[in-house]
Amino acid sequence: MNGARSATAVAHPNIALAKYWGKRAGEGNVPAVPSLSVTLAGMSTTTSVTFDETLVDDELVLGGAMAVGRPKARASELLDRVRAAAGIATRARVVSTNDFPTASGLASSASGFAALALASVRAAGLDWRADEVADLARRSSASAARSVFGGFVELDGGDGATGAARPVAAAHALDMRVLVCVTTEEAKATSSTDGMRATQATSPYWAAWLADAPQSHAAIRAALLAGDFARVGELAERSALAMHACAMAAGIVYFSPATIAALAEVRATRALGLPAYATIDAGPHLKCLVKAGDAAVVRGRLASVPGVLRILEATPGEGARVVTAEAP
Amino acid sequence: MNGARSATAVAHPNIALAKYWGKRAGEGNVPAVPSLSVTLAGMSTTTSVTFDETLVDDELVLGGAMAVGRPKARASELLDRVRAAAGIATRARVVSTNDFPTASGLASSASGFAALALASVRAAGLDWRADEVADLARRSSASAARSVFGGFVELDGGDGATGAARPVAAAHALDMRVLVCVTTEEAKATSSTDGMRATQATSPYWAAWLADAPQSHAAIRAALLAGDFARVGELAERSALAMHACAMAAGIVYFSPATIAALAEVRATRALGLPAYATIDAGPHLKCLVKAGDAAVVRGRLASVPGVLRILEATPGEGARVVTAEAP
Numbered sequence: 001m002n003g004a005r006s007a008t009a010v011a012h013p014n015i016a017l018a019k020y021w022g023k024r025a026g027e028g029n030v031p032a033v034p035s036l037s038v039t040l041a042g043m044s045t046t047t048s049v050t051f052d053e054t055l056v057d058d059e060l061v062l063g064g065a066m067a068v069g070r071p072k073a074r075a076s077e078l079l080d081r082v083r084a085a086a087g088i089a090t091r092a093r094v095v096s097t098n099d100f101p102t103a104s105g106l107a108s109s110a111s112g113f114a115a116l117a118l119a120s121v122r123a124a125g126l127d128w129r130a131d132e133v134a135d136l137a138r139r140s141s142a143s144a145a146r147s148v149f150g151g152f153v154e155l156d157g158g159d160g161a162t163g164a165a166r167p168v169a170a171a172h173a174l175d176m177r178v179l180v181c182v183t184t185e186e187a188k189a190t191s192s193t194d195g196m197r198a199t200q201a202t203s204p205y206w207a208a209w210l211a212d213a214p215q216s217h218a219a220i221r222a223a224l225l226a227g228d229f230a231r232v233g234e235l236a237e238r239s240a241l242a243m244h245a246c247a248m249a250a251g252i253v254y255f256s257p258a259t260i261a262a263l264a265e266v267r268a269t270r271a272l273g274l275p276a277y278a279t280i281d282a283g284p285h286l287k288c289l290v291k292a293g294d295a296a297v298v299r300g301r302l303a304s305v306p307g308v309l310r311i312l313e314a315t316p317g318e319g320a321r322v323v324t325a326e327a328p
Numbered sequence: 329m330n331g332a333r334s335a336t337a338v339a340h341p342n343i344a345l346a347k348y349w350g351k352r353a354g355e356g357n358v359p360a361v362p363s364l365s366v367t368l369a370g371m372s373t374t375t376s377v378t379f380d381e382t383l384v385d386d387e388l389v390l391g392g393a394m395a396v397g398r399p400k401a402r403a404s405e406l407l408d409r410v411r412a413a414a415g416i417a418t419r420a421r422v423v424s425t426n427d428f429p430t431a432s433g434l435a436s437s438a439s440g441f442a443a444l445a446l447a448s449v450r451a452a453g454l455d456w457r458a459d460e461v462a463d464l465a466r467r468s469s470a471s472a473a474r475s476v477f478g479g480f481v482e483l484d485g486g487d488g489a490t491g492a493a494r495p496v497a498a499a500h501a502l503d504m505r506v507l508v509c510v511t512t513e514e515a516k517a518t519s520s521t522d523g524m525r526a527t528q529a530t531s532p533y534w535a536a537w538l539a540d541a542p543q544s545h546a547a548i549r550a551a552l553l554a555g556d557f558a559r560v561g562e563l564a565e566r567s568a569l570a571m572h573a574c575a576m577a578a579g580i581v582y583f584s585p586a587t588i589a590a591l592a593e594v595r596a597t598r599a600l601g602l603p604a605y606a607t608i609d610a611g612p613h614l615k616c617l618v619k620a621g622d623a624a625v626v627r628g629r630l631a632s633v634p635g636v637l638r639i640l641e642a643t644p645g646e647g648a649r650v651v652t653a654e655a656p
Contacts, residue, residue, distance in 0.1 A: 204540035204570055205533040205577075212532035238579060242532055245573035249533075251566065256592075257585030257635070264584075307585070 005327060006050040007122035011114035011320035013100070014039045014146045015178055015279060015287050017224075017236040018217040019243040020157055021209065022196050029139050031157030032200075033213035036168060036220050037146045039153060040178055041317025045108065047096040047115035049079075049123040055091035062096050078113065078140045079120055086124040094119075100182075100312065109192075113137045113144035114320040122322050130319070134165040150319035152224055158214060168221060171316035174229050177295040179288040180312040181302055183258035192282040195252045203250035212242060233277030233289045240279040247282075256284035258307025265305045269298055333655060334378040335450035339442035339648035341428070342367045342474045343506055343607060343615050345552075345564040346545035347571040348485055349537065350524050357467050359485030360528075361541035364496060364548050365474045367481060368506055369645025373436065375424040375443035377407075377451040383419035390424050406441065406468045407448055414452040422447075428510075428640065437520075441465045441472035442648045450650050458647065462493040478647035480552055486542060496549060499644035502557050505623040507616040508640040509630055511586035520610040523580045531578035540570060561605030561617045568607040575610075584612035586635025593633045597626055 020035035058076045060067040067075075079092050094116065098108050117137035121128050128136075130148055138145035138155070145165035146153040152169040156162060190198075200206055216239045223231035244254060259280060266278040266288050276298050277289045290298045292315075299311055348363035386404045388395040395403075407420050422444065426436050445465035449456050456464075458476055466473035466483070473493035474481040480497040484490060518526075528534055544567045551559035572582060587608060594606040594616050604626050605617045618626045620643075627639055 205536045205573065208533045208536040238577075241579060241581075242577045245533065245577040248576070249566075249570045249573040251569060253569075253588070253591065255583070255588050257589045260581070260583050260588050261585045263581065 005052075005123060006048065007119045007325040008046065008048040008323050009115045009119035009122065009320055010044050010046050010323050011111045011118065011147045012040050012045075012317050013043050013108065013111045014143065014153065016143065016146075016281065017232060017239065017279065018213070018220040019239045019281075020142060020155065020213075021243045021246060022200050022206070023142070024158060024161065028163055029142055030161055030163035031142050031155060032210060034154060034157045034161070034217040035143070035146070036152065036154045036217055036224070037143070038176070038178070038316050039147055039150050039171075039319060040314035042314035043098075043100040043111070043180070043312060045096060045098050045111035045115045046323075047094060047112070047119045049116065049119040050093045051088065051090040051123055052093055053090055055093060058091050059093045060096070061094065063098065074140055075116060078116055078136065081136060081139065082120040082124045082126070086126055088124060092120070092123070109141040110143040110147045113141040114147035116140075117144065118148065118320045118322060122325050131164065131166070133320070135163070138163050138165065148320050151316055154217070154221065158210070169224055171318070173224060173227065174232065174316070175292045176229060176316060177290050177292050178314045179290060179295065179299050179302055180314060181258070181262045181286045181288065181305070181308045182310050182312065183256055183262070183284045183286070183307050184309070188254065188283045190252055190254070195247055195254070195282055198252055199247045199250045201250070203246050205246045205249045209242065209246040213239070216242070229291055230275045233275060236279045236289060237277045244280060254280070254282050254284060256307065258305065259284045259286050261305045261307055262286040262288070262302060265302055269301055274298060333380075333451060334376065335447045335653040336374065336376040336651050337443045337447035337450065337648055338372050338374050338651050339439040339446065339475045340368050340373075340645050341371050341436065341439045342471065342481065344471065344474075344609065345560060345567065345607065346541070346548040347567045348470065348483065348541075349571045349574060350528050350534070351470070352486060352489065356491055357470055358489055358491035359470050359483060360538060362482060362485045362489070362545040363471070363474070364480065364482045364545055364552070365471070366504070366506070366644050367475055367478050367499075367647060368642035370642035371426075371428040371439070371508070371640060373424060373426050373439035373443045374651075375422065375440070375447045377444065377447040378421045379416065379418040379451055380421055381418055383421060386419050387421045388424070389422065391426065402468055403444060406444055406464065409464060409467065410448045410452045410454065414454055416452060420448070420451070437469040438471040438475045441469040442475035444468075445472065446476065446648045446650060450653050459492065459494070461648070463491070466491050466493065476648050479644055482545070482549065486538070497552055499646070501552060502555065502560065502644070503620045504557060504644060505618050505620050506642040507618060507623065507627050507630055508642060509586070509590045509614045509616065509633070509636045510638050510640065511584055511590070511612045511614070511635050512637070516582065516611045518580055518582070523575055523582070523610055526580055527575045527578045529578070531574050533574045533577045537570065537574040541567070544570070557619055558603045561603060564607045564617060565605045572608060582608070582610050582612060584635065586633065587612045587614050589633045589635055590614040590616070590630060593630055597629055602626060
């Protein structure tokens, strides 16, 4: 084994403005529709990977606790791909921590797999480009491919797509803040994977979602490149509601009472003339998109919404990066 | 003018199990999809109509207050149709009261226009059959046609339909109770008419709703006629979520925090093995469908949901009927 045997990477969650929901048929975990997100500074996953000849099995420590079952199996699948590429068989110790709630719709799997992919590749001594790291991350969690890059990022999806992620605009393209309204510290009841599967199998709106989402993605991309914050916000709220509606028609409801209360507050704020927009991923948390100059006043309003436990304020941020790498 | 000059009718709201949402193009206020409802005893509208030669204009007293604007105009439109049929020009005094919240998604327009149609027809001395009264009521509020009949009632909709209402099964066809979870005493922010218009104009799921709803209606009808309560409930919950999803994708959200809390409680109750199902009309109230024998225990659970102000317990009930009619 050449180069580093240990590496630590940091990655951030991302919030999709044009949502992705559902998988294309076939290999590679390619989304059914294209998506566009913003990578967020202010919430981080830090992941260390150490390939260690003395280990008989991979080890995964998540938030200080030894992980088993599905989380560990998913990490080992990624490590197996890295080992195959590097031509090694060495097992690895993975230690990962989030400074925000895990598995509750705050995109912890996005930042988690982006950080794991980058740290694993570097620890294995592979000299991969970011798009190759993103391809690896996507196979574990599609939205993780977007967290490999900073700023505004798109991820291909749909027939003929390869699932490639690429940056669309720099972090400063919109002078935007994201107010993450945390409504629970608990994991969500239905995982994104299970929710997508049920939606694809039984939602009467699945075909209509497949037809609408690419148009929505293209419109959001155009508004972003035009620097039109209000149009991006309006379309992002529409995309989020369309995604939740598609799932809801299959009986999958991710909203909590606080989600609805916060959505009503965002809309009431907008009715007062302040450009504030909501987006919601597969979980109960609401993320409010505001202009930087309006963040303080809107944050104050959202803080008083019943069920909003606390608010994280994020700016568009950097992609995944290696913070330390050590050879033995 | 022959016969009565004054008549009082009572009608009940109805709850759609197979939802209707949206209007077919053309005249007559015909729904875009067929629907199937249950008329509810336990909540009533009582409406008196008096044709009075001394009046220079129609008068509408709703819940003790003189109504003007749109509510009065809608009542006069119905009265105009009755006057045309009866060959009279006499203005009328209409006095209507509900014993439940008005215009908040508790189908007050259904019971209101059913009672108004029947009282007006009778006060004008017309000897109309129930289906003719239902046709009149439908032109003012489509779901009102269903409240003319008791028990389980369907209303035609879609291409080629005339908007005819007819009874499908008697009130005792299912040994069911409807627990109406009242979550506000306020009128809703978006009327059904406005919500339907926005949905038809902008929901990406409108065409899929038009395709799905007739199948949903047929399945609910078959389950009802088979006496299969659990299947009716499951399909009714699905129909309600599909309707709300179609509207939500157009930005129209009728849920309140309490709606989501009550839905979660219904689902938690079901997970315990009790057959309880949710349906939600265009407003924040949730209606829980339960077997008569389970009503007390489920009611107790729903009563503790935050935001549920009170619970009305309704049984399948009678259609609209005249309670008094007087000649001068």
